[in-house]
Amino acid sequence: MFQILSCGSNGSCQLGIGEENDIDQNSLVPALFEGETSGQIAYKPKKIVCGGNHTMILFENGDLYSSGDNTYGQCGYTEQIKSGIFQKVPGQWLDAACGWEYSILINSNNQVFVCGKGLKGELGLGTSVTETHLTELFAVSGKHIIKVKSCMNHTILQCNDELWGWGSCRKGQLGTVGNVKVLYTPTKLQFEGLENCEIVDFCLGREFTIIQTKNKLLKFGKLILDSLPEVPGSEVGTMWSSIHLFKDRTINSFGNNSHGQLFPSDDSVPAERMSLGSEHGLILANNVVYTWGWGEHGNCGVQTKRPADDVTFDYLNVLYSGSHKVVLVGTGCATSWVVIEID
Template sequence: MTQMKSAIGKLKIFSFGSNSRCQLSLPTGEDVSVPTLVGKQFEVRRPLEPQHLELVSNGNHTLLRLKHVVYSVGDNSFGQCFQSPSTEPIRSFEPVSQLLPANMTPVKIAAGWEFSVVVYENKSTGGQAMYVAGTGPRGELGLGPNVRVCAQQHVVPSFPPAGRRINRLAAGMSHVVAVLDDGTAYGWGNARQGQLGPEHVACRTGVWAPAAIALPDGFSPADVACGTHFTAFTSTSGQVVVLTSKDKHGVITDVPEQRGLLRSGWTSLHMLQGTGDITSWGNNSHGQHRPEQAPKAAMMACGSEHTIVLDRDTERAVYAWGWGEHGNCGQQQDGEQQRQHVVVTMPRQVFSVDSQDGHTNHRIVYLAAGCAASWIFMVEDE
């Protein structure tokens, strides 16, 4: 019997928020407070596998990994979009054009303030290589002592170690952490605030190449999330370990007992439980913590100081809260004061599939958030 091929569908991307360098893949260069359809659309095979879709956004640039291709958009002053450096931003998603060794496919991406990381995997051997581009004044590129700028993509030497694979990858503004398949963790970049563990705090100018991070005995990391000055790990059993030397916002002292999917903002942490409830801790100066009125969530994405979620009951509406100065939490609503527009403490509905002309037969498959930026991905129902 001939096996039926999976159907082809259009992936439609809506973005809103900070767009000064066109990092939303909207060419106007102006902030947007209404989710706006990105001009570039992509064909995907349905069902779309979750591991084939990933978007990361930091500073003023964005990376999109869609199965076997990485796309970039936004500020490219230092080559952080893996394109030739230019003072002119990239205004819509463009495939990374620089040449790679044959038979390599991207499997992980991360973005810091002005640098980017892509992990490629050899489809034949399973071996991995990590490439970086951009600028990192505290070792964020991981290329060795005092390598601050890499205008063309460059492979990080001897990482991951021979025979090892990167299972998880995350970046804060100025540091990067990788969790390997043997349960070890490595980090590089800014370490002064203890985000790479106490053993690296003395590296005042940064950790310039991937270095092992000491974790508690018996702790096996399953996932990692990076804030500005901390790194948070979850274990295979759901335990949380947070690394920072100055617990200014209580990200260590207020770790909850609940277990779930961990995500990070600049100064706060958020955990999506299997029940759809969200537990938030850390800084709440901009309404980052989950409001009591928030719906149960089927998906969650955390940006610099805001959160967006997919309503679990309908799976057709998206809500936002937190710091929304650039429109990343939607439009100011009638009756709201100006501060409420900037600091959204009540869950605000920012998107509904049913309100999109011609798209009511679509479903939301992915959410992403970055530096005052929000993203919603839809595909047509099968």
């Protein structure tokens, strides 16, 4: 059995801890699931993705649950309500991604579905569709999809060695696809310098995209950096305005540090896993979960080194140190997630 603990922004019940608790949380609270009263769930979570005010949790058995603001259908079901607990999205799913008010879902047949609201092409359904419940995106359905990722207003889908994307590209975050500010339908992307390169991974920031090849990083869009760092063998991740390289249990960060977003360089905790949210991060080390960055909504826990009203965590703050084994950590838009295994 597993238990999913969360803290942080919760004004729309995106933590899934009950409608009566729709306020920000600065300590971990168990998420609740429809049909379960114990606060535990049988299947292991595989991935946690978060929009501005909604959350989706994908499980290893293909189940997908969501909670939070569903005003535009971004939670994947039809009720126009704010869900206080996690409810099951019908179907069997392979992957999911969330933007600000929309979600992208891949089912077991490699069909791509979109839902929610997008005024800047986020739904990929053309200029006339800005809100929808679950709708198939036929332009990319049926391809051999490797992964999908979204940020605020843009989405990239990897199909073998091809990248397809849609949404806002006013800063160049979707490459060189003509002099346009929005891609309203899925488009095969062209990135200068990526020709004949094998794609290892990619990640999205608020107005930029980072593409990782075997030998280099490529940056597209708006991200203030003096230069791109070397990457061989590193795991690359992004916040809204920074990038982070994880290798040999150490993390090196580059970009915006206005609220401690860059990994504290004077901390020597040997990280085993890293997860990055909008402007904060989590690491797992020796079954302890630490957090750092912008903790405005309680997502970094309770301050231990600064006044309680200071939202900058420029040090590693302990978020979880319990006896149960941590099997997954996740982050969202000012939310933090810790999945533990219950004996």
